[in-house]
Amino acid sequence: MANEVYEAVRTVMAVREYQDREVPEGVLRRVVEAAHLTASASNAQPWHFILVREREALRKLGALIRTGGYTAGAAAAIIVAYEKKNQLAVSDCSRAIQSMILTAWGDGVGSNWAGWVGMENVCREFGLPDSYDVLAVVPLGYPKRKIIGKKRRKPIGEVVSAERFGTPFA
Numbered sequence: 001m002a003n004e005v006y007e008a009v010r011t012v013m014a015v016r017e018y019q020d021r022e023v024p025e026g027v028l029r030r031v032v033e034a035a036h037l038t039a040s041a042s043n044a045q046p047w048h049f050i051l052v053r054e055r056e057a058l059r060k061l062g063a064l065i066r067t068g069g070y071t072a073g074a075a076a077a078i079i080v081a082y083e084k085k086n087q088l089a090v091s092d093c094s095r096a097i098q099s100m101i102l103t104a105w106g107d108g109v110g111s112n113w114a115g116w117v118g119m120e121n122v123c124r125e126f127g128l129p130d131s132y133d134v135l136a137v138v139p140l141g142y143p144k145r146k147i148i149g150k151k152r153r154k155p156i157g158e159v160v161s162a163e164r165f166g167t168p169f170a
């Protein structure tokens with residue numbers, strides 16, 4: 001029996017090259033709503049998401065992310081900020097990022113996780129209050145190349161046990 005959610009998990013890949021083509025407003029809205037709807041510990045929702053669409057802002061953003069320069073060529077990007085005072089905020093925001101990546105993929109839009117905490121320069125440039133840090137940026141765009149969908153993962157038996165650690169699962 002087909003399972004669309006599993007299919008999205010199975011086929012989604014990190015996409016770092018994008019077509020020069022806009023992503024429709026409705027799709028971007030759905031991606032943002034997926035973040036908004038994500039569950040968080042104690043339902044605290046210790047996050048803020050900034051949808052960036054202006055080309056010049058995307059260029060600046062790309063220049064500020066050491067491992068995500070390709071954000072400059074995305075159709076849009078979402079800055080994921082977390083409340084520094086909340087100890088579980090990074091977990092909560094990570095889950096929201098996965099919601100966005102899978103939702104985008106469901107609409108044929110590629111994305112990725114770019115960067116890691118401590119992006120004060122992004123906070124400053126995009127006007128975030130001091131109580132926030134940026135966990136990551138999620139660039140979005142239609143993939144430039146056809147995505148083959150071949151994942152490089154450890155064998156499942158190496159990372160999954162049955163009942164107790166070390167008892168073969170597969």
Ligand SMILES: Cc1cc2nc3c(=O)[nH]c(=O)nc-3n(C[C@H](O)[C@H](O)[C@H](O)COP(=O)(O)O)c2cc1C
Pocket residue numbers: 012013014015016067068112113114115116151152
């Ligand atoms: C927590 C986390 C941080 C990541 N950071 C970056 C990053 O800074 N830049 C980047 O290009 N990709 C980043 N990635 C994407 C991974 O490199 C990518 O998902 C992984 O190599 C597996 O490739 P695949 O998703 O295409 O299977 C990150 C992924 C995760 C989950």
